[in-house]
């Protein structure tokens with residue numbers, strides 16, 4: 001199937017400053033693409049380029065199989081929800097939602113029925129006569145969604161629509177957006193800098209840093225096989241443990257040696273990894289380090305570690321041990337007997353391990 | 366902001382505080398009287414007969430109130446050779462001021478909208494030049510303007526005066542609207558663009574409805590300036606197209622024989638009435654508009 005959105009070699013400069021560099025993204029109908037990255041990395045700019053609100057400096061962009069590089073926003077068949085919602089302050093909620101249809105000359109009866117449909121879908125029927133100034137944050141967010149939904153476009157664009165909401169409402173709206181996506185089967189591009197939002201909503205994630213795409217993949221790919229140190233560190237909470245280590249060839253596998261302060265080095269044997277350079281950074285998520293006996297598998301290796309800190313967090317207990325000069329976090333079950341200051345055998349699940357080159361940060365396995 | 370109205374209860378004041386308060390009121394009253402004095406003299410004088418003015422004191426109330434001076438000022442007194450009162454000139458001023466205010470405000474609104482919301486190359490330079498235009502003294506433009514009006518065939522006509530005032534007003538009106546529109550988030554324009562609205566549609570449906578406070582400020586400012594203008598009026602008009610300010614000057618200067626102070630005063634009040642009216646009607650919006658911030662979407 002032809003991609004709904006196809007971005008090729010897109011560049012965007014503001015004056016002489018390069019904001020976006022060589023972006024290539026394609027998404028299929030029904031995809032939920034999430035753009036993540038730290039503040040100022042160019043997420044909103046990319047979204048504005050897709051919408052046609054900012055001209056692009058280089059490259060091409062097509063929507064629904066048609067070249068849209070120089071087409072104005074109104075002819076791109078898109079709808080957008082803005083970070084600040086951008087509701088028209090002097091219009092009622094109903095007028096806000098129908099404004100786009102009115103501008104496009106849709107007849108009054110259709111406007112009315114579409115408005116009804118969207119209002120009941122978003123449960124804002126009782127707000128239709130109010131002004132945006134008389135709404136709460138969550139209600140405004142719904143109205144902004146409604147303005148996009150009545151349009152029934154090829155592509156929905158969302159710029160951090162939940163960032164102004166409090167934590168509880170955010171979780172609620174997040175699952176509502178997910179439901180909406182499933183019910184509509186619509187194609188969406190969604191900007192956020194919240195990596196949990198990215199993981200829960202996306203069918204596909206683009207990680208941006210400094211205007212450069214770091215990795216494109218499914219949430220599982222991004223989470224399990226990050227392409228570089230930046231992605232490994234950025235996605236996941238608590239973050240992936242990134243431990244400096246020495247690798248030496250050992251038969252068909254590799255022996256990994258992690259230095260420890262005031263103790264013998266921790267030695268693990270990875271039977272799969274090949275051709276690693278001598279210096280590597282070993283990446284292992286906290287949940288892939290368990291208490292010995294609670295994780296089984298042929299790639300699980302147990303080693304005694306000194307526990308520096310124990311942090312119960314309800315469902316799990318996190319323990320911290322210093323390895324390779326880093327505070328390494330392991331996620332244990334809640335009833336663990338781990339005590340700080342004591343040694344504890346920990347199981348390292350090497351089937352989930354990532355290796356990175358310390359210099360370039362690129363993934364090695 | 367904290368809401369004081371709920372919890373506020375008047376605290377007991379000591380005698381000293383009370384005295385201070387009354388002193389303050391007395392002082393304010395005194396200043397108000399001082400400023401109102403000339404108006405008082407004008408109004409009372411205009412209601413006296415010439416006979417009474419000659420014999421009575423300047424600040425005395427009129428013994429017999431007569432509106433004769435007012436009717437003379439409106440329709441009988443002489444400005445130079447003609448003796449038809451202020452009336453024709455008053456209408457000249459209306460015909461000049463109303464379109465000039467309307468056009469300057471409209472153009473300022475569109476300019477401000479473009480400069481604030483549709484950033485283009487050189488927008489800042491153009492804005493800077495317009496600002497500069499605000500501060501060019503009137504006298505400097507007199508000769509070039511006279512020449513331009515001649516070339517355009519507008520010399521000595523009311524459309525010519527409208528033209529001058531619109532040109533001179535655009536700088537200020539653009540400044541007002543630009544500063545107001547700059548506070549409106551750019552995402553509003555973006556949202557409307559995605560909704561399919563074009564340049565004028567966005568202006569008309571989204572920006573103008575937000576603009577009441579700044580429109581009031583601009584209209585008051587322009588109305589006062591244009592109505593009260595004398596220099597352009599005297600320079601670019603001819604017999605029959607003079608605005609009321611010029612006519613007033615002629616009335617006061619051309620009286621031969623006895624000086625009709627009552628008529629002069631009545632004429633001056635008539636000439637000032639419209640600007641006063643504008644303030645009374647729209648004054649409360651003026652302060653509000655000057656301090657108005659942006660709108661939360």
Ligand SMILES: Nc1ncnc2c1ncn2[C@@H]1O[C@H](COP(=O)(O)OP(=O)(O)OP(=O)(O)O)[C@@H](O)[C@H]1O
Pocket residue numbers: 014019037038039040041042043044045046193
């Ligand atoms: N109009 C502009 N002119 C010049 N530079 C701009 C302009 N708009 C954005 N930038 C710059 O482009 C970069 C990317 O901005 P952008 O708004 O896309 O970031 P973002 O990823 O959306 O960040 P956030 O998460 O904070 O919203 C920033 O460094 C910003 O300073």
Ligand SMILES: [Mg+2]
Pocket residue numbers: 043044045083159
């Ligand atoms: Mg942004």
